[in-house]
Amino acid sequence: LMKTNLKKATLIKRYKRFLADVILEDGTTTTIHVSNTGSMKNCGCEGDTVWYSTSDNPKRKYPYSWELTETKQGHIICVNTIAANRLVEEAISNYVITEVNAYETIKREVKYGTENSKVDFMLTDANKIDCYLEVKSCTFLENEQGYFPDAVTVRGQKHIRELIEMVEQGKRAILLFAVLHSGIKSVSPANHIDSKYGELLLEASKVGVEIIAYKAHLSVSEMILTSKIPVNIFR
Numbered sequence: 001l002m003k004t005n006l007k008k009a010t011l012i013k014r015y016k017r018f019l020a021d022v023i024l025e026d027g028t029t030t031t032i033h034v035s036n037t038g039s040m041k042n043c044g045c046e047g048d049t050v051w052y053s054t055s056d057n058p059k060r061k062y063p064y065s066w067e068l069t070e071t072k073q074g075h076i077i078c079v080n081t082i083a084a085n086r087l088v089e090e091a092i093s094n095y096v097i098t099e100v101n102a103y104e105t106i107k108r109e110v111k112y113g114t115e116n117s118k119v120d121f122m123l124t125d126a127n128k129i130d131c132y133l134e135v136k137s138c139t140f141l142e143n144e145q146g147y148f149p150d151a152v153t154v155r156g157q158k159h160i161r162e163l164i165e166m167v168e169q170g171k172r173a174i175l176l177f178a179v180l181h182s183g184i185k186s187v188s189p190a191n192h193i194d195s196k197y198g199e200l201l202l203e204a205s206k207v208g209v210e211i212i213a214y215k216a217h218l219s220v221s222e223m224i225l226t227s228k229i230p231v232n233i234f235r
Helices: 081-092 155-169 197-205
Strands: 007-015 017-024 029-034 049-054 064-070 076-078 105-113 117-124 131-138 139-144 145-148 172-177 187-189 210-218 222-231
Touching: 007 029, 007 064, 017 049, 017 064, 017 081, 017 222, 076 210, 081 105, 081 131, 081 172, 081 210, 117 155, 131 145, 131 155, 155 172, 155 197, 172 197, 187 197, 197 210
Parallel strands: 029 064, 131 172, 145 187, 172 210
Antiparallel strands: 007 017, 007 049, 017 029, 049 064, 064 076, 105 117, 117 131, 139 145, 210 222
Protein backbone atom coordinates (compact mmCIF):
# COMPACT_ATOMS: atom_id res chain seq x y z
CA LEU A 1 0.00 0.00 0.00
CA MET A 2 1.53 3.29 -1.01
CA LYS A 3 0.96 6.12 1.39
CA THR A 4 1.33 9.49 -0.20
CA ASN A 5 1.61 12.93 1.28
CA LEU A 6 1.31 12.02 4.93
CA LYS A 7 1.95 15.00 7.17
CA LYS A 8 3.10 14.95 10.74
CA ALA A 9 1.60 16.34 13.92
CA THR A 10 2.13 15.88 17.65
CA LEU A 11 -0.46 13.95 19.64
CA ILE A 12 -2.25 15.64 22.53
CA LYS A 13 -4.80 12.89 23.20
CA ARG A 14 -7.36 10.56 21.70
CA TYR A 15 -10.96 10.68 22.94
CA LYS A 16 -14.50 9.55 22.07
CA ARG A 17 -12.84 6.63 20.27
CA PHE A 18 -12.87 8.17 16.79
CA LEU A 19 -11.28 11.55 17.50
CA ALA A 20 -7.89 12.85 18.57
CA ASP A 21 -6.46 16.28 19.22
CA VAL A 22 -3.08 17.09 17.70
CA ILE A 23 -0.73 20.02 17.23
CA LEU A 24 0.07 20.59 13.57
CA GLU A 25 3.54 21.57 12.37
CA ASP A 26 2.49 25.23 12.18
CA GLY A 27 1.62 25.14 15.89
CA THR A 28 -2.16 25.12 15.58
CA THR A 29 -4.28 22.60 17.44
CA THR A 30 -6.93 20.62 15.56
CA THR A 31 -9.09 17.49 15.80
CA ILE A 32 -8.47 14.52 13.49
CA HIS A 33 -10.41 11.35 12.75
CA VAL A 34 -9.25 7.93 14.01
CA SER A 35 -10.27 4.79 12.05
CA ASN A 36 -9.91 2.38 14.96
CA THR A 37 -12.63 0.83 17.13
CA GLY A 38 -10.16 -0.75 19.56
CA SER A 39 -8.58 0.63 22.70
CA MET A 40 -5.34 1.44 20.80
CA LYS A 41 -3.49 0.52 23.98
CA ASN A 42 0.12 1.77 23.89
CA CYS A 43 -0.38 3.06 20.32
CA GLY A 44 -0.30 6.76 21.05
CA CYS A 45 0.99 8.65 24.05
CA GLU A 46 1.00 12.39 24.49
CA GLY A 47 3.92 13.83 22.53
CA ASP A 48 4.16 10.96 20.03
CA THR A 49 4.35 11.85 16.35
CA VAL A 50 1.14 11.28 14.39
CA TRP A 51 1.28 10.91 10.61
CA TYR A 52 -2.06 11.87 9.04
CA SER A 53 -3.68 11.81 5.61
CA THR A 54 -5.96 14.47 4.20
CA SER A 55 -9.33 13.77 2.58
CA ASP A 56 -10.67 16.04 -0.15
CA ASN A 57 -14.26 14.97 0.57
CA PRO A 58 -16.06 18.28 1.32
CA LYS A 59 -18.71 16.49 3.41
CA ARG A 60 -16.22 15.32 6.01
CA LYS A 61 -16.27 17.25 9.26
CA TYR A 62 -12.68 16.22 10.02
CA PRO A 63 -10.61 16.06 6.82
CA TYR A 64 -7.49 14.68 8.53
CA SER A 65 -7.13 10.98 9.41
CA TRP A 66 -4.58 9.47 11.77
CA GLU A 67 -2.70 6.77 9.84
CA LEU A 68 0.56 6.05 11.68
CA THR A 69 2.09 6.67 15.08
CA GLU A 70 5.82 7.13 15.52
CA THR A 71 6.58 6.51 19.19
CA LYS A 72 9.33 8.05 21.28
CA GLN A 73 11.04 4.62 21.18
CA GLY A 74 11.17 4.87 17.39
CA HIS A 75 8.48 2.28 16.64
CA ILE A 76 6.02 2.82 13.80
CA ILE A 77 2.42 1.64 14.25
CA CYS A 78 -0.43 1.67 11.73
CA VAL A 79 -3.53 2.64 13.71
CA ASN A 80 -5.91 2.68 10.74
CA THR A 81 -7.46 -0.79 11.10
CA ILE A 82 -9.05 -0.60 7.64
CA ALA A 83 -5.51 -1.00 6.26
CA ALA A 84 -5.17 -4.54 7.66
CA ASN A 85 -7.57 -6.18 5.19
CA ARG A 86 -6.12 -4.25 2.25
CA LEU A 87 -2.61 -5.33 3.20
CA VAL A 88 -3.68 -8.96 3.55
CA GLU A 89 -5.51 -8.96 0.22
CA GLU A 90 -2.47 -7.46 -1.48
CA ALA A 91 -0.20 -10.02 0.21
CA ILE A 92 -2.42 -12.92 -0.92
CA SER A 93 -2.37 -11.58 -4.49
CA ASN A 94 1.42 -11.32 -4.38
CA TYR A 95 1.86 -14.86 -2.98
CA VAL A 96 3.34 -13.59 0.29
CA ILE A 97 0.97 -15.64 2.46
CA THR A 98 2.22 -19.07 1.48
CA GLU A 99 -0.56 -20.91 3.33
CA VAL A 100 -3.10 -19.84 0.69
CA ASN A 101 -0.98 -19.60 -2.46
CA ALA A 102 -2.84 -22.20 -4.45
CA TYR A 103 -6.41 -20.82 -4.45
CA GLU A 104 -8.08 -19.54 -7.62
CA THR A 105 -10.55 -16.96 -6.30
CA ILE A 106 -10.87 -14.66 -3.35
CA LYS A 107 -14.12 -13.09 -2.15
CA ARG A 108 -14.49 -10.36 0.48
CA GLU A 109 -16.98 -10.08 3.33
CA VAL A 110 -18.79 -13.39 2.81
CA LYS A 111 -21.67 -14.28 5.15
CA TYR A 112 -21.08 -17.49 7.06
CA GLY A 113 -21.63 -19.34 10.32
CA THR A 114 -24.57 -19.48 12.69
CA GLU A 115 -23.96 -16.20 14.54
CA ASN A 116 -24.70 -13.83 11.66
CA SER A 117 -21.06 -13.15 10.78
CA LYS A 118 -19.13 -12.13 7.71
CA VAL A 119 -15.70 -13.58 7.14
CA ASP A 120 -13.06 -11.18 5.80
CA PHE A 121 -12.01 -13.47 2.94
CA MET A 122 -13.26 -16.71 1.46
CA LEU A 123 -10.84 -18.52 -0.84
CA THR A 124 -12.18 -21.05 -3.29
CA ASP A 125 -10.73 -23.44 -5.82
CA ALA A 126 -12.26 -26.25 -7.89
CA ASN A 127 -9.72 -28.71 -6.49
CA LYS A 128 -9.70 -27.65 -2.83
CA ILE A 129 -11.99 -27.29 0.15
CA ASP A 130 -13.17 -23.75 0.82
CA CYS A 131 -10.95 -21.67 3.08
CA TYR A 132 -12.34 -19.05 5.49
CA LEU A 133 -9.80 -16.40 6.48
CA GLU A 134 -10.39 -13.90 9.28
CA VAL A 135 -8.00 -10.95 9.69
CA LYS A 136 -7.16 -9.24 12.99
CA SER A 137 -5.00 -6.14 13.23
CA CYS A 138 -2.38 -6.57 15.97
CA THR A 139 -0.79 -3.41 17.36
CA PHE A 140 -0.59 -3.98 21.12
CA LEU A 141 3.01 -4.18 22.37
CA GLU A 142 3.67 -4.62 26.08
CA ASN A 143 6.94 -5.68 27.75
CA GLU A 144 8.44 -6.45 24.33
CA GLN A 145 5.62 -8.89 23.48
CA GLY A 146 2.84 -8.47 20.92
CA TYR A 147 -0.66 -9.27 22.12
CA PHE A 148 -4.22 -9.56 20.81
CA PRO A 149 -6.74 -8.25 21.73
CA ASP A 150 -6.05 -4.89 23.39
CA ALA A 151 -9.54 -4.82 24.99
CA VAL A 152 -12.26 -7.41 25.67
CA THR A 153 -13.69 -8.36 22.26
CA VAL A 154 -17.03 -10.16 22.21
CA ARG A 155 -17.00 -9.83 18.42
CA GLY A 156 -13.55 -11.41 18.24
CA GLN A 157 -14.72 -14.29 20.42
CA LYS A 158 -17.65 -14.83 18.05
CA HIS A 159 -15.32 -14.93 15.05
CA ILE A 160 -13.23 -17.69 16.64
CA ARG A 161 -16.37 -19.73 17.33
CA GLU A 162 -17.39 -19.34 13.68
CA LEU A 163 -13.97 -20.51 12.48
CA ILE A 164 -14.12 -23.52 14.81
CA GLU A 165 -17.53 -24.38 13.34
CA MET A 166 -16.13 -24.18 9.79
CA VAL A 167 -13.38 -26.69 10.67
CA GLU A 168 -15.97 -28.98 12.26
CA GLN A 169 -17.91 -28.86 8.96
CA GLY A 170 -14.80 -30.03 7.11
CA LYS A 171 -13.79 -26.62 5.76
CA ARG A 172 -10.45 -24.88 6.20
CA ALA A 173 -10.23 -21.89 8.57
CA ILE A 174 -7.40 -19.43 9.17
CA LEU A 175 -7.07 -16.65 11.72
CA LEU A 176 -4.43 -14.25 10.50
CA PHE A 177 -2.92 -11.57 12.72
CA ALA A 178 -1.77 -8.66 10.56
CA VAL A 179 0.99 -7.22 12.72
CA LEU A 180 1.07 -3.47 12.17
CA HIS A 181 3.62 -2.47 14.82
CA SER A 182 7.34 -2.41 14.02
CA GLY A 183 8.28 -3.48 17.55
CA ILE A 184 6.26 -6.73 17.67
CA LYS A 185 8.31 -9.88 17.05
CA SER A 186 5.73 -12.51 18.06
CA VAL A 187 2.02 -12.60 18.95
CA SER A 188 0.32 -14.10 22.01
CA PRO A 189 -3.28 -14.04 23.21
CA ALA A 190 -3.76 -11.25 25.77
CA ASN A 191 -5.12 -13.49 28.52
CA HIS A 192 -4.62 -10.64 31.00
CA ILE A 193 -7.05 -8.51 28.93
CA ASP A 194 -9.56 -11.05 27.60
CA SER A 195 -9.08 -14.52 29.10
CA LYS A 196 -12.13 -15.87 27.23
CA TYR A 197 -10.50 -14.95 23.92
CA GLY A 198 -7.36 -16.80 24.98
CA GLU A 199 -9.35 -19.90 25.88
CA LEU A 200 -11.15 -19.86 22.53
CA LEU A 201 -7.89 -19.38 20.64
CA LEU A 202 -6.41 -22.41 22.37
CA GLU A 203 -9.53 -24.46 21.59
CA ALA A 204 -9.43 -23.28 17.96
CA SER A 205 -5.82 -24.34 17.53
CA LYS A 206 -6.60 -27.77 18.99
CA VAL A 207 -9.46 -28.41 16.54
CA GLY A 208 -7.41 -27.32 13.56
CA VAL A 209 -8.01 -23.62 12.93
CA GLU A 210 -4.72 -22.36 11.50
CA ILE A 211 -3.48 -19.39 13.53
CA ILE A 212 -0.75 -17.37 11.84
CA ALA A 213 0.79 -13.91 11.94
CA TYR A 214 2.37 -11.81 9.20
CA LYS A 215 4.20 -8.60 9.97
CA ALA A 216 4.13 -5.42 7.93
CA HIS A 217 7.09 -3.31 6.95
CA LEU A 218 5.84 0.18 7.80
CA SER A 219 7.11 3.54 6.69
CA VAL A 220 5.66 6.95 5.94
CA SER A 221 5.73 6.17 2.21
CA GLU A 222 4.53 2.56 2.08
CA MET A 223 3.17 -0.41 4.03
CA ILE A 224 3.54 -4.02 2.98
CA LEU A 225 3.11 -7.39 4.69
CA THR A 226 6.48 -9.08 4.35
CA SER A 227 7.28 -11.79 6.86
CA LYS A 228 5.71 -14.50 8.95
CA ILE A 229 6.32 -14.25 12.71
CA PRO A 230 5.55 -16.75 15.51
CA VAL A 231 2.21 -17.04 17.32
CA ASN A 232 2.51 -18.44 20.86
CA ILE A 233 -0.90 -19.75 21.91
CA PHE A 234 -0.05 -22.10 24.75
CA ARG A 235 -0.17 -20.71 28.23
